[in-house]
Amino acid sequence: MPELPEVETIRRDLEKIITKKILIKVQVKTPILIKKPKIDEFIYKLKNILITGVTRRGKYIIIHFDTMDSLIIHLGMSGRFEYTSSNELPSKIFKKQQKHNHLFFFFKDRSRLIYNDVRKFGKIWLLEKGENLPRIENLGFEPLDEEFNFDKFYKLLVDSTKNIKQLLMDQKIIAGIGNIYANEILFNSRIHPLRKTYSLSEDEAKKIYLNIKRILVDAINLRGTTMVDESYVDLQGNTGSYGGTLNVYGKKNDTCPVCGNPLKIIRIENRSTFVCSKCQK
DNA sequence: AAAGTAACCTGCCCGC
């Protein structure tokens, strides 16, 4: 499910809502999702502590506490958070899937946050002060950071033997782009996903670079992409509206919105890849 | 070393 725009939308909402709340306790229904530390310690440490902020790295959400511990969450394919204030009932959308509620956070003001995940591909770690997680240390550029400038992007392309879609989706190179946005970035750039990165001209690279930034920003502004199954919704159960602006992703049996040519589906690293072979060279 | 495949899960859609 969630790629950078969806994760960032959730992060921003979480930051607004839970920062400065006191976490009274957590309840774990599905211990397998907790990767670190052992479950007893996990529950023991997440008691009576203050939330000081919520950040993001790639597709990971990081909740910070006054103890200097931090909770890292990867939503996998279907992880979602549901927030309810003290007197609210769960919203309709979450009610349908209550059996997939796995983790409950109870706050001092009687509000609560639930981690829900149909497929259970999500993963959660609680790190103590100074501890780090290799998979986060190994992430590549944060694509919306200023530090990720065109020269650095172009150098990535020159140095790689991958095709451009593989590169865009490689979290160790650029963090946060998944299958939806890789498809959209390449269609909007009119570049075929199988092009070897070293074969791209500076002009072509520039188009891709600008589309990475533009499409991710646009998608955040529209609060992400919700597909029909609603495995991505925000904390209140609301859908994102970037889906309405998708050009190719998920458009099976559809035609190119630019030239009318039927879209083709190819598989790259076993992921469906939608391409207009007339427009994308 | 790169590239392919299976594994982790549940649900939905399609064709027979």
Add this chain to the structure above:
DNA sequence: TGCGGGCAGGTTACTT
């Protein structure tokens, strides 16, 4: 109406 196969916003581990 039911059953089996394939597919889904992700990532890792294990093969070739």
